[in-house]
Amino acid sequence: MKLNIAVLPGDGIGPEVTAQAVKVLKAIAMEFNHIFTFNYGLVGASAIEKTGNPLPEETISICKKADAILFGAIGNTSYDLNPDAKIRPEQGLLGLRKTLDLFANIRPVIAYEEILNKSSLKKSQIKDTNILIYRELTSGIYFGEKKLSDDGKKASDICEYTQDEIERIAHLAFKAAHSRKRKLTLVDKANVLESSRLWRRVIQKMEPQYPDVKTNYMYVDKAAMELIINPKQFDVILTENMFGDILSEEASVIVGSIGLLASASIGKNHAMFEPIHGAYTRATNKGIANPIASILSAAMLLDHFGLDDEAALIREGVDKSLKLHITTPDLNNKYDNISTTKVGDFIEDFINHPDETNLN
Amino acid sequence: MKLNIAVLPGDGIGPEVTAQAVKVLKAIAMEFNHIFTFNYGLVGASAIEKTGNPLPEETISICKKADAILFGAIGNTSYDLNPDAKIRPEQGLLGLRKTLDLFANIRPVIAYEEILNKSSLKKSQIKDTNILIYRELTSGIYFGEKKLSDDGKKASDICEYTQDEIERIAHLAFKAAHSRKRKLTLVDKANVLESSRLWRRVIQKMEPQYPDVKTNYMYVDKAAMELIINPKQFDVILTENMFGDILSEEASVIVGSIGLLASASIGKNHAMFEPIHGAYTRATNKGIANPIASILSAAMLLDHFGLDDEAALIREGVDKSLKLHITTPDLNNKYDNISTTKVGDFIEDFINHPDETNLN
Numbered sequence: 001m002k003l004n005i006a007v008l009p010g011d012g013i014g015p016e017v018t019a020q021a022v023k024v025l026k027a028i029a030m031e032f033n034h035i036f037t038f039n040y041g042l043v044g045a046s047a048i049e050k051t052g053n054p055l056p057e058e059t060i061s062i063c064k065k066a067d068a069i070l071f072g073a074i075g076n077t078s079y080d081l082n083p084d085a086k087i088r089p090e091q092g093l094l095g096l097r098k099t100l101d102l103f104a105n106i107r108p109v110i111a112y113e114e115i116l117n118k119s120s121l122k123k124s125q126i127k128d129t130n131i132l133i134y135r136e137l138t139s140g141i142y143f144g145e146k147k148l149s150d151d152g153k154k155a156s157d158i159c160e161y162t163q164d165e166i167e168r169i170a171h172l173a174f175k176a177a178h179s180r181k182r183k184l185t186l187v188d189k190a191n192v193l194e195s196s197r198l199w200r201r202v203i204q205k206m207e208p209q210y211p212d213v214k215t216n217y218m219y220v221d222k223a224a225m226e227l228i229i230n231p232k233q234f235d236v237i238l239t240e241n242m243f244g245d246i247l248s249e250e251a252s253v254i255v256g257s258i259g260l261l262a263s264a265s266i267g268k269n270h271a272m273f274e275p276i277h278g279a280y281t282r283a284t285n286k287g288i289a290n291p292i293a294s295i296l297s298a299a300m301l302l303d304h305f306g307l308d309d310e311a312a313l314i315r316e317g318v319d320k321s322l323k324l325h326i327t328t329p330d331l332n333n334k335y336d337n338i339s340t341t342k343v344g345d346f347i348e349d350f351i352n353h354p355d356e357t358n359l360n
Numbered sequence: 361m362k363l364n365i366a367v368l369p370g371d372g373i374g375p376e377v378t379a380q381a382v383k384v385l386k387a388i389a390m391e392f393n394h395i396f397t398f399n400y401g402l403v404g405a406s407a408i409e410k411t412g413n414p415l416p417e418e419t420i421s422i423c424k425k426a427d428a429i430l431f432g433a434i435g436n437t438s439y440d441l442n443p444d445a446k447i448r449p450e451q452g453l454l455g456l457r458k459t460l461d462l463f464a465n466i467r468p469v470i471a472y473e474e475i476l477n478k479s480s481l482k483k484s485q486i487k488d489t490n491i492l493i494y495r496e497l498t499s500g501i502y503f504g505e506k507k508l509s510d511d512g513k514k515a516s517d518i519c520e521y522t523q524d525e526i527e528r529i530a531h532l533a534f535k536a537a538h539s540r541k542r543k544l545t546l547v548d549k550a551n552v553l554e555s556s557r558l559w560r561r562v563i564q565k566m567e568p569q570y571p572d573v574k575t576n577y578m579y580v581d582k583a584a585m586e587l588i589i590n591p592k593q594f595d596v597i598l599t600e601n602m603f604g605d606i607l608s609e610e611a612s613v614i615v616g617s618i619g620l621l622a623s624a625s626i627g628k629n630h631a632m633f634e635p636i637h638g639a640y641t642r643a644t645n646k647g648i649a650n651p652i653a654s655i656l657s658a659a660m661l662l663d664h665f666g667l668d669d670e671a672a673l674i675r676e677g678v679d680k681s682l683k684l685h686i687t688t689p690d691l692n693n694k695y696d697n698i699s700t701t702k703v704g705d706f707i708e709d710f711i712n713h714p715d716e717t718n719l720n
């Protein structure tokens with residue numbers, strides 16, 4: 001297969017982890033006789049620095065021409081501490097999501113057997129957890145009108161949803177549930193928000209179309225609690241943009257490190273794959289960033305094109321690295337100087353020689 | 361001291377748990393020679409049933425005349441599943457908060473030594489956690505304009521804040537931090553929301569007024585994760601209405617049961633005290649509801665009037681009940697038929713005879 005992949009490393013640890021994912025994809029191409037080409041683009045704070053624009057036209061054009069996009073991370077502490085900044089790194093990411101209409105953000109939360117003890121949660125609580133979060137990504141309070149009054153004393157954001165926006169992601173989530181444990185949980189705040197009541201109404205109306213999926217409804221405050229005390233009750237979670245942001249990052253505690261969580265952002269014509277962690281500025285270029293979230297995002301990219309064996313091989317490599325403690329410090333006590341690059345090298349080696357790779 | 365207390369038991373388990381708190385307050389009045397009078401009002405689904413109105417005028421008038429309000433819980437599954445309902449139990453609670461201008465909701469999160477093992481989190485993770493959450497309660501997306509288009513296909517909610525609304529609760533939170541571990545964390549989503557940027561700007565400007573308080577800033581998605589993996593980093597958390605709802609319910613996992621979390625909702629002229637748990641309809645009248653959140657809310661009521669010894673005695677009774685496993689099934693394996701009423705009786709007895717109470 002020929003794939004043209006746009007690579008947007010972004011800020012902070014983005015470039016280091018993305019480099020490992022690219023390395024792994026190259027090994028896959030070699031092993032399976034695919035032709036993957038990589039075209040790099042600027043985004044985020046580093047794009048602002050070089051072009052004044054967090055999402056340069058050229059980047060958009062690279063992405064539009066690509067079959068898929070591999071995204072690193074954006075963000076920078078100096079912007080975080082400056083609420084007055086008019087141009088912000090996040091606009092790069094949000095702009096991409098909107099421009100490419102990447103409406104469904106899919107975030108798997110899997111408790112890996114090999115590192116159950118790394119979680120803050122008790123082992124018995126999390127063992128066998130396997131949740132798929134469907135987060136709406138191009139609407140809601142992220143993209144509704146924003147206002148700041150002239151005197152700077154009043155600010156507002158609108159959370160708006162349409163039936164169509166809800167339906168298109170809901171169909172994907174229902175289908176995913178159908179092919180999994182057949183349970184869908186809509187998370188909303190329908191006892192308070194009009195937009196949540198629309199979500200609830202639309203999903204209730206869709207239920208008969210997916211008769212073998214058991215649908216239930218949970219308020220977001222309760223979901224934030226249940227995700228920790230009983231994560232195994234969930235199969236597919238469907239939710240709006242802001243709630244999905246909060247719950248998916250929270251869910252990383254089940255896995256044991258946010259450095260393991262991958263995601264796919266899917267639209268009708270485009271697809272982007274990115275770790276859910278951010279730019280983690282403090283860790284930049286220290287070799288301590290976990291590349292696995294980015295590498296697993298590359299596996300999701302391969303899934304997207306039906307390259308199942310290829311994706312499976314990456315995941316085997318990841319499992320093996322976890323098992324052998326070939327991991328960055330967020331997960332390691334045993335060998336605590338395994339660097340970002342070395343983890344990538346190990347998984348690359350595994351792909352090249354799946355039967356031979358061992359501790360050396 | 362003479363206190364006129366409005367009691368709004370509400371729905372579900374509200375009446376049972378509130379009855380225990382009232383019992384405990386009566387024991388305190390007796391022991392310390394206070395005169396507490398109790399006036400009951402209707403609210404929520406039970407008020408709709410009897411009057412058609414989730415917040416009858418009479419209830420408002422009882423509350424306005426009272427020195428403090430003890431609130432139970434509202435909500436009912438039949439409304440939860442009907443997004444079309446125009447009259448809803450929650451309007452009773454939200455209406456009260458708004459009418460009485462109860463702008464600061466204070467939610468303590470304490471890992472009780474006696475029940476550290478009840479949490480889903482590892483003991484080492486939570487031991488000594490003591491967080492005070494200040495949640496803004498009368499503005500934000502809860503109270504901004506709500507719209508549903510005529511064809512029912514588009515819905516929206518506005519999240520709006522003013523500088524004044526932020527400042528008044530921030531002063532309370534800064535003062536609380538000053539009298540505690542001197543650390544304040546503002547939780548927001550300033551990288552995306554205009555309203556969050558206003559919060560961040562206002563708090564940054566207030567920092568110099570509280571020079572001994574270390575202020576830091578955290579995005580809500582990260583906070584949802586950090587609350588679980590490193591809860592001890594927090595002292596006072598300040599946040600807007602919706603984020604506070606989510607994070608405080610999530611934080612209940614640290615404590616081990618949501619049945620232990622009390623709260624105070626404070627305004628300039630009124631104060632209301634309520635457990636953070638909801639109506640828990642399924643448990644109604646089974647004697648399994650944990651009354652401690654309501655009893656600790658009564659202790660916060662006493663705090664509010666400077667009745668420190670009285671509040672301390674209630675807390676001692678609660679600690680003792682936890683230590684002796686005189687607890688409802690959410691916390692108990694050992695004696696699993698201790699009922700709501702018996703837990704209340706135990707704490708009442710303890711207040712009457714603090715030196716004698718034992719297992720019998």
Ligand SMILES: CC(C)[C@H](C(=O)O)[C@@H](O)C(=O)O
Pocket residue numbers: 074075090093245276278551552581
């Ligand atoms: C960086 C930020 C704008 C982004 C979001 O809030 O969506 C991030 O937290 C994420 O989850 O991808």
Ligand SMILES: CC(C)[C@H](C(=O)O)[C@@H](O)C(=O)O
Pocket residue numbers: 191192221434435450453605636638
């Ligand atoms: C019942 C509901 C409206 C309420 C809220 O969201 O504020 C509750 O969850 C709470 O936290 O007191």
